[in-house]
Amino acid sequence: DQQVKQNSPSLSVQEGRISILNCDYTNSMFDYFLWYKKYPAEGPTFLISISSIKDKNEDGRFTVFLNKSAKHLSLHIVPSQPGDSAVYFCAAYLNTDKLIFGTGTRLQVFP
């Protein structure tokens, strides 16, 4: 049973535009939510996180929004750059000792 879902396997966005990556979850007990970015032949790297008690967290071009009533979070990248092309995983912490990942969304930013 997939507790964290990313329903869009891929997304293509023009450089300079906004990229919006979505993630849904089923377990209301998750403490924190995180986004990871993964380039080919590398391990995932941490991008941004949000506590379950907040609804927004911003870091430069990256903003994560959390809608607890809808059990939905999204990552906004503005403006998108070609270097943002990667696979993005959302993940959720359960009791701070288990990190559950979504299936990933491949973002391609074209000129």
Add this chain to the structure above:
Amino acid sequence: EAQVTQNPRYLITVTGKKLTVTCSQNMNHEYMSWYRQDPGLGLRQIYYSMNVEVTDKGDVPEGYKVSRKEKRNFPLILESPSPNQTSLYFCASSGSGTALYGYTFGSGTRLTVV
């Protein structure tokens, strides 16, 4: 440099031949974990360890073993590999209180079992 080091990066083996993938971290982290990444399934946790001599099963532990004799090392053991264990494996570590920053991942081990 703070890092998680996995070896080997690539491995091709035959069914039933025991193998070990090593993982070492230099950040004095208590928590370590193994994940496998498969197309359409994302990253799934195999085993994790809260500290030395403390290990527990993740979501897909069948066919794997781990040990945590030292804080820095967390090897993944496949006693009798099978083709369905062909995957991309990642080791990760985290210190206590770093929930907001998640894990530090190794670069991955691509395993092919024929």
